[in-house]
Structure formats: structure tokens, C-alpha cells
Amino acid sequence: MSKLSPSLKALINAPFSRPGPLPAPAHAKELFQSIAQDASKKNLSPRSWLAISTATTFSLNAPDALPILHGVASAQQPKSDVRAAEFMREVGLKCISFNGIPRSINCLNAFHASLPKSLTAQLATTPSRQSTPENxxxxxxxxxxxxxxxxxxxxxxxxxxxxxxxxxxxxxxxxxxxxxxxxxxxxSERGPSPASAGCTPRWSPSRA
Structure with missing residues (x-):
């Protein structure tokens, strides 16, 4: 198997090529809060700014910023931490179409690992995209x-x-x-999360 030349390795690992995840910006919380406040002033729904911010964070490959974004989003609405997490991971899943599978997997895994176990225990675990002869x-x-x-x-x-x-x-x-x-x-094909049974349906990126 051929090996990469030193010059090609240097190019791949150059800072401008950003081969790995980026750290969260120093003022990520303030940035997300500013976006949320600006969206509110313009009468945009929480889903709108959260969808765009989540997709941007996934695209930038900055998984450390995801729990910060989740914290800001959850603070906007009482008892919305589970719905916000499910919404963010749904947006992240759809980012596969734009960012590719590896980056989306890494960000989704990092986001899940960053959440407290008390929250992840309430997330939905039933797949909603399983194809069957009926659907x-x-x-x-x-x-x-x-x-x-x-x-x-x-x-x-x-x-x-x-x-x-x-x-x-x-x-x-x-x-x-x-x-x-x-x-x-x-x-009807979305399995309810333990926390959302009988409550408001999960947020949907396409209806942001």
C-alpha cells in the first residue's frame, strides 16, 4: 500500500485545511444568545434560529459548541431541554446531505456524550425512517x-x-x-420519547 508523501501530509494537516474538530468559540454562549435575541426581535420562531445555528455548528465541525447552543436554546423556553436536544440531533442528522457522514457522526456522538444522563434517558430511541413495504x-x-x-x-x-x-x-x-x-x-412513524408522550410533538426542522 502506497504511503502519503511528506508534502501531502503537511497539506492535509495544515491549519487552514481544518482536518479535525474545531474548538468552541471563546464567546460561543454570548454569540448564540445574541442570535436568539435578534431572532425574537424579528418574530422568528425558536426553531428557526436553532435550526440554522445547529446546522452551522455541524458544518463548522465544532462539536464542543453544541452543548453550549443547547443550553442557550433550553433557557429560551421552560422545560424544553429534551425537545431542543431532539430537534438539534434531527438537524444534525439531516446535515449528512451537506457535510457527509463522518462529520455528522462525530458531531452527533459528541453532542450525545455532552448531555447529562438524566436528559439522554428521555430521548426517543425508536427509528422513524425505517422503510417497509407499507410506507x-x-x-x-x-x-x-x-x-x-x-x-x-x-x-x-x-x-x-x-x-x-x-x-x-x-x-x-x-x-x-x-x-x-x-x-x-x-x-405516526415517530416513536415518542419517554418525556414527550402525550405532550407537544417533537420539533421538526422542515417546519422551522
Missing amino acids: VTDGLARGRRLWDSVYQPFEDKLYEKLGLAHPDLPVFILNHNYAGLLSDPPQ
């Missing part, structure tokens, strides 16, 4: 609706253009990214 057709239709809503009026032209690059490219993107990941499963 696969509805799932594909849900993904297509999301695709159309994003790319109208060019949804069909884009699908055809992607197919020129590789015939399976649009199939994979639509069936797995949009249908399987980015579109929200129906509430």
Missing part, C-alpha cells in the same frame, strides 16, 4: 414533494440533467436524500 410509496412521494418545492419550476429539468452525469445520481438523491432523510417522516 415506501408514501415516503417516495413525500421526498418528491420536497424536491419539487425546492426546485420549482426547474424540478424536472434538474432531475434530467443530473441523470446525464450518472443515471442513478438523481435516483439516489431523490429516493435517499430527499425521501429518506430530508423530508420529515409522518408523526
Whole structure:
């Protein structure tokens, strides 16, 4: 097996290439609080600023900032720590489409490890995206609706253009990214968390 040259190793590990996780900014709490306050002044829902802040933190590969963000979000609404955590990890899961699987796995694992056990014990543990013969057709239709809503009026032209690059490219993107990941499963397929049974439904990034 060939080895990397010293110059290539230096390039990969150069500070500007950011090969590993970034530390949380020195004033992360103040930054997130400022974002939350600004969103409130502009009558934006808590989900809106939390979704954007979570996705940005995942994209920057700064897992140490996630518990800080969660603390700020939980302080905005009483008894919302479980819902905020579930919402943030849902956003993080969807970031797979933009950041790739390894970075999303690392951030999700780090976020879970940063939460107190009393909180993680209340998080939902039932998968909500398991395909079955009964739900696969509805799932594909849900993904297509999301695709159309994003790319109208060019949804069909884009699908055809992607197919020129590789015939399976649009199939994979639509069936797995949009249908399987980015579109929200129906509430009936989401297992309730121990803390949310009979309470307000879990936050949904697509409804932010």
C-alpha cells in the first residue's frame, strides 16, 4: 500500500485545511444568545434560529459548541431541554446531505456524550425512517414533494440533467436524500420519547 508523501501530509494537516474538530468559540454562549435575541426581535420562531445555528455548528465541525447552543436554546423556553436536544440531533442528522457522514457522526456522538444522563434517558430511541413495504410509496412521494418545492419550476429539468452525469445520481438523491432523510417522516412513524408522550410533538426542522 502506497504511503502519503511528506508534502501531502503537511497539506492535509495544515491549519487552514481544518482536518479535525474545531474548538468552541471563546464567546460561543454570548454569540448564540445574541442570535436568539435578534431572532425574537424579528418574530422568528425558536426553531428557526436553532435550526440554522445547529446546522452551522455541524458544518463548522465544532462539536464542543453544541452543548453550549443547547443550553442557550433550553433557557429560551421552560422545560424544553429534551425537545431542543431532539430537534438539534434531527438537524444534525439531516446535515449528512451537506457535510457527509463522518462529520455528522462525530458531531452527533459528541453532542450525545455532552448531555447529562438524566436528559439522554428521555430521548426517543425508536427509528422513524425505517422503510417497509407499507410506507415506501408514501415516503417516495413525500421526498418528491420536497424536491419539487425546492426546485420549482426547474424540478424536472434538474432531475434530467443530473441523470446525464450518472443515471442513478438523481435516483439516489431523490429516493435517499430527499425521501429518506430530508423530508420529515409522518408523526405516526415517530416513536415518542419517554418525556414527550402525550405532550407537544417533537420539533421538526422542515417546519422551522
